[in-house]
Amino acid sequence: MCHWCSRWPWTGRAGPCATDPRGGRFSRACFFAVLLAFLVLGSVYSVVTPIFEASDELSHYPVVKHIADGHGLPVQDPAVETAWKQEGSQPPLYYALAALATAWINTDDLEKVLWINPLSNIGKPLAVGNKNLVIHTEAEAFPWRGTVLAVHLIRFLSVVLQAITVLATYLLVREITPGRPELAPIAAGLVAFNPMFLFIAGSVNNDNLIVPLSSLVLWLLARTVREGALTWRRLLVLGVLLGLAALTKLSGLGLLALTAPVLAALAIHRRQPAALLKQGLALGLLVAGIAGWWYMRNWQLYGDPFGLNVMLDIAGRRPEPPSLKQLWGEFQGFRMSYWGVFGGFNVLAPGWVYRLYDALMLAGCTGWIPLIYRLRGRWRSRQAGQFLILAAWVAIVLLALIRWTCLTFASQGRLIFPVQAALAGLLTYGLTGWLPRGKQWPVLAGVVGVLVLMAAWIPFAVIRPAYARPAMLSPADVPASAQRTDVTYAGTLRMVAFELPRDSVCIHEPVPVTVYWQAVAPSERDLSVYVHLLGRGMKAAGNLGTYPGLGAFSTRLLRPGDLFRDDYLIPVAPDAERPTLLRVDVGLYEYGSTEELGLPAVDAAGHPAAGLIGSVRLLSCDARQPVIPHPLQVSFAGQAQLLGYGLDRAEVHPGEAVKLTLYWEAVARMVEDYHVFVHLAGEGSQPIAQGDKAPLDGDWPTWAWEPGEVFSDTYTVALPAEALPGTYELLVGLYRPPDGPRLLPDGPAERLRGDAVWVDHVSVRGE
Numbered sequence: 001m002c003h004w005c006s007r008w009p010w011t012g013r014a015g016p017c018a019t020d021p022r023g024g025r026f027s028r029a030c031f032f033a034v035l036l037a038f039l040v041l042g043s044v045y046s047v048v049t050p051i052f053e054a055s056d057e058l059s060h061y062p063v064v065k066h067i068a069d070g071h072g073l074p075v076q077d078p079a080v081e082t083a084w085k086q087e088g089s090q091p092p093l094y095y096a097l098a099a100l101a102t103a104w105i106n107t108d109d110l111e112k113v114l115w116i117n118p119l120s121n122i123g124k125p126l127a128v129g130n131k132n133l134v135i136h137t138e139a140e141a142f143p144w145r146g147t148v149l150a151v152h153l154i155r156f157l158s159v160v161l162q163a164i165t166v167l168a169t170y171l172l173v174r175e176i177t178p179g180r181p182e183l184a185p186i187a188a189g190l191v192a193f194n195p196m197f198l199f200i201a202g203s204v205n206n207d208n209l210i211v212p213l214s215s216l217v218l219w220l221l222a223r224t225v226r227e228g229a230l231t232w233r234r235l236l237v238l239g240v241l242l243g244l245a246a247l248t249k250l251s252g253l254g255l256l257a258l259t260a261p262v263l264a265a266l267a268i269h270r271r272q273p274a275a276l277l278k279q280g281l282a283l284g285l286l287v288a289g290i291a292g293w294w295y296m297r298n299w300q301l302y303g304d305p306f307g308l309n310v311m312l313d314i315a316g317r318r319p320e321p322p323s324l325k326q327l328w329g330e331f332q333g334f335r336m337s338y339w340g341v342f343g344g345f346n347v348l349a350p351g352w353v354y355r356l357y358d359a360l361m362l363a364g365c366t367g368w369i370p371l372i373y374r375l376r377g378r379w380r381s382r383q384a385g386q387f388l389i390l391a392a393w394v395a396i397v398l399l400a401l402i403r404w405t406c407l408t409f410a411s412q413g414r415l416i417f418p419v420q421a422a423l424a425g426l427l428t429y430g431l432t433g434w435l436p437r438g439k440q441w442p443v444l445a446g447v448v449g450v451l452v453l454m455a456a457w458i459p460f461a462v463i464r465p466a467y468a469r470p471a472m473l474s475p476a477d478v479p480a481s482a483q484r485t486d487v488t489y490a491g492t493l494r495m496v497a498f499e500l501p502r503d504s505v506c507i508h509e510p511v512p513v514t515v516y517w518q519a520v521a522p523s524e525r526d527l528s529v530y531v532h533l534l535g536r537g538m539k540a541a542g543n544l545g546t547y548p549g550l551g552a553f554s555t556r557l558l559r560p561g562d563l564f565r566d567d568y569l570i571p572v573a574p575d576a577e578r579p580t581l582l583r584v585d586v587g588l589y590e591y592g593s594t595e596e597l598g599l600p601a602v603d604a605a606g607h608p609a610a611g612l613i614g615s616v617r618l619l620s621c622d623a624r625q626p627v628i629p630h631p632l633q634v635s636f637a638g639q640a641q642l643l644g645y646g647l648d649r650a651e652v653h654p655g656e657a658v659k660l661t662l663y664w665e666a667v668a669r670m671v672e673d674y675h676v677f678v679h680l681a682g683e684g685s686q687p688i689a690q691g692d693k694a695p696l697d698g699d700w701p702t703w704a705w706e707p708g709e710v711f712s713d714t715y716t717v718a719l720p721a722e723a724l725p726g727t728y729e730l731l732v733g734l735y736r737p738p739d740g741p742r743l744l745p746d747g748p749a750e751r752l753r754g755d756a757v758w759v760d761h762v763s764v765r766g767e
Contacts, residue, residue: 030185031170034448038166038192041455042159046202048459050467051151052114052134053343054203055414059087060095061151061204065107067092068099068150075301078313083114087206089311091294093247094206101157102150109146113139117551118591119528122344128510128569129550131466133344137557151204158208162201166192168215169421175222176386176425182441183428189448190424193455195340195349199463200414207417210249215421217241217255218393221262222386229270230263230279239283243290250306251418254396256287262389312408321406330411338413340458345412347466349458356454360447363434364427371433387429390422469552470564477563478516487609489588490599492523492555493548496563500584500614504706506621507576510569513584513613517548517566519558525590527555530598531568532585533576535618536699541576544568545591578618579711580699587611617704626712628663634747634757636734640702641665642745642757643710647730651763657718658762660730664695664713666705674702674734674743678715680762682728691717694737702734725766731756 052058062083066074074088082088115135121127140148169191173184191197200207220238224230230238242259245252260280267276295305302310322330333341339357340349397419404410416423431447432440475496482497489495499514513531528545535541547554550566572582587598603609628644635641646661660678675694679687694701696713717730733756735742742755751757 024181027174027181027184030182031167031188034170034185034188034192035163035166037452038198039159039163041193041198041452042162042201043156044202044456045198045459045463046152046155046159048464049199049202049342050132050134050136051140051148053132053467054199055205055343055345055412056087057151057204058114058116058133059083059085060206061147061154062110063087063090063092063095064098064102064154064204065110065147065150067095068103068105068107073297076307076310076314078310086311086315089307089314090206091247091249091252091291093244094209094249097209098154098157098204102153105146105150105153107147107150109139113137113147115554117547119545119547119551120344121346123346125341125346125348127346128567130546131343131346132551135547135552135554135557136467154204155202158203158205159201161208161212162197164212165215165420168212168219169424172215172219172222172421173425173428175219175226176383176390177429183432183444186444186448187421187424187428189451190427191420193448193451194338194420195455195458196338196342196414197417197420198455199340199342200417206249207414210245210252211417211420213241213245213248213252214255214393214418217245217259218389218421221259221389224266225262225385225389226382228266228382230266232282235279235282236286239286240290242283243287246287246291247294250308251397251400251415254393254400254418257396258389258393259283261392265385308407315408317408318406327402327405327411330405334411334413336413337411338416340462341413342463343466347463349462353454353458356450361427364430367430367433368426369433371430374433387426390425393422394419394426467552470549470566473516473563473565475563482514482516483614485613486604487601487611488520489601490523490527491521492519492527493529493558493588494518494520495586495613498586498613500616502616504617504619505572505582506619507572507574507578508621510571511542511582511584511616513568513570513586515566515568515586516563518563519555519560521560523555523558525555527588527599528591529566530585530587530589531570533570533572533616534583534585535573536577536580536696538583540573541580541582541618542570542572544570545589572618576618578620579704579706579709580618580696581615581701581704582618583615584613585611586613615704617706619706619709620711625710626663630760632747632751632757632759634745634751635667636743636745638746639666639668639670639743640705640734641667642732642747645732645759646712647760647762650761651765652719653765654719654723655721657716658730659714659716660691660732660759661712661714662732662759663710664705665710666702666707668707670702670705672703672736675737676713676715677731677733677735677756678717679731679756680717680719680728681731682726687731688723688728689717689719691715719764723764725764728762728764729753729758730760730762732759733757 052061063074066084073092074082074084076088115137117130117132117135119130120133121130122133144152166188170184170188173187174181177183217238220234220241224234238259242255245255263279264276267273298307299305336354337345339354341347397416401410401415428444431444435443478497482499484497485495487495494517496516496518498516501512501514505511511533526547528547531544532540533542548558548566549564587601589598598611601609601611629646631644632642643663643665645663648659652658662676675692678691680689681687693715700711731753733742733745744755745752745757747757
């Protein structure tokens with residue numbers, strides 16, 4: 001406290017000076033700094049995020065355009081595909097405001113600007129590339145025009161609307177903790193500098209109206225509880241806010257479930273049941289007068305006042321309600337997306353960012369334990385009631401979200417943004433529970449400072465790079481280590497070179513592939529690149545499809561001579577058999593064509609060319625050893641080891657076959673390519689049958705064997721019809737085809753037969 005200040009602000013007398021954190025003027029100054037920073041950062045997010053890349057923006061904006069063009073409100077029909085999809089079922093207030101602000105703009109270029117990327121990784125944050133929902137062109141450059149201008153204007157309007165949320169949070173916390181004015185700007189900062197809140201604020205989204213309306217209602221309710229009565233003037237304001245909320249989003253109806261018990265509790269406390277009846281009736285009439293027509297319209301059109309059935313039919317229902325285990329599994333995405341999963345729910349911040357926010361949330365929630373203990377017996381009933389309102393609103397919204405999540409896939413943290421003000425108030429007060437009174441302001445101010453830096457860093461370090469196009473290269477930029485090639489696909493793109501950075505992967509690891517592409521001719525079609533992984537028997541073991549530049553642009557945008565690098569990560573199918581060679585096949589195809597087959601490719605001489613560019617070894621990477629029916633320990637020249645075998649039958653008739661399964665382990669790298677021979681022979685005689693072949697039918701050649709990798713391989717030995725009855729030996733060995741040298745075995749002497757190993761006897765029975 002400065003030398004001329006001698007009274008605390010909650011005494012109602014002279015307060016501390018503007019430089020004291022306990023003073024009202026200081027609190028207001030800090031709040032205005034928070035508000036200004038929010039407006040700046042919200043504008044930054046709105047500009048940095050390319051249009052239609054914010055959450056559901058490409059569905060929200062068409063509703064605005066439909067109204068702005070004078071077509072009235074959308075009528076939903078699940079059988080008719082529309083640009084706005086399920087968003088046309090939303091209450092219309094936000095869209096009407098946005099339409100009013102942009103109706104003067106000619107947006108006939110929407111179809112041209114809204115160039116959908118059909119291969120976008122929507123809802124797949126761990127997938128590499130294709131983060132963009134749409135293809136972006138120079139039409140989005142400043143100065144903005146047409147649809148681009150309209151979208152940016154609505155984004156700026158949304159930032160202003162969400163500034164009301166920041167203000168309402170400040171007022172709410174000032175109302176709840178009148179003796180602690182320094183906590184109010186802290187709470188406002190927790191809201192203002194949530195990166196996901198800034199991201200949504202800088203987008204076209206009806207959350208940007210329901211959140212400030214909800215926050216204002218909370219403030220009015222908290223103030224009403226403190227004063228102990230609801231005046232008719234405040235009732236009018238409250239009824240208008242509730243009506244506007246109900247006309248903005250269905251979650252606004254939850255405010256009615258919060259308001260009713262608050263008014264009932266006040267009436268009971270004042271013993272005025274008649275006042276409750278009058279006020280409840282007045283509020284109901286106000287809400288019905290403002291929003292009732294919308295719900296009547298839904299009833300007439302869809303037989304459902306909320307329009308939920310048609311919304312679910314369009315958005316997609318869950319096939320069955322999720323279990324508690326499933327809901328808990330989705331909680332991770334929900335938790336992360338409250339702070340920031342950007343774009344089409346597919347752009348993640350680094351992991352440490354979420355751990356930092358988790359620590360903040362955990363500290364704020366658990367801080368209530370020591371706080372309650374410290375303040376036991378000193379809670380004022382009205383202040384406790386105010387905190388109860390905040391907690392009740394959080395519970396109502398969470399329960400509504402769980403219910404909605406049971407109907408459709410909706411585990412997104414931004415859906416609870418209507419509780420932002422309440423949650424910020426609870427967290428701020430909870431954080432004080434861990435701190436002594438003298439340390440609370442500097443520590444909490446430091447926390448907000450860190451949040452500001454994080455919020456300012458994310459748009460440039462996380463969001464913008466996700467949509468950046470690959471840099472154009474010169475031929476000299478292609479590294480000498482890359483394998484040169486000269487294959488032209490569909491007369492459009494030429495593969496200049498490629499790289500396979502890894503020679504082996506485990507089943508849970510993606511296969512990295514780098515390709516250097518050069519446009520050789522203009523294209524009138526949107527062609528896509530495919531990268532296929534072909535495993536055992538050339539069966540599909542992984543694939544990736546993308547527009548060039550990992551989805552950043554279409555072949556129609558490339559100019560002859562453009563040279564760029566694409567880095568692909570192809571996930572391996574979890575059921576792919578291993579070990580095996582994964583052949584990498586690259587080519588072009590036309591997405592959505594009746595036959596999505598690879599387009600023709602030619603080499604430099606104009607001859608047809610294959611798309612296979614190389615191979616990568618797929619390893620088991622499994623510490624568990626297989627159960628071997630008949631163990632052996634036979635080494636072949638110190639390079640490979642026969643661990644054992646399994647035989648399907650020991651007796652066979654002429655004309656039948658036996659199947660022998662061998663268990664191999666590589667001991668050292670093998671340079672040569674060896675085949676396995678399996679002979680059925682009498683003692684000292686020529687074999688009467690054999691089952692020679694390359695390991696795993698050529699899918700796992702010996703030069704690819706990884707030391708320590710254990711695998712089994714089955715060989716079929718078919719007996720001729722004229723085979724004589726008797727007892728024969730099954731002999732196994734390795735040789736270099738076609739008739740090259742054999743690897744000498746080393747093992748128990750009774751097992752060795754020169755350059756072969758005897759594994760078992762087979763009896764041939766007569767007819």
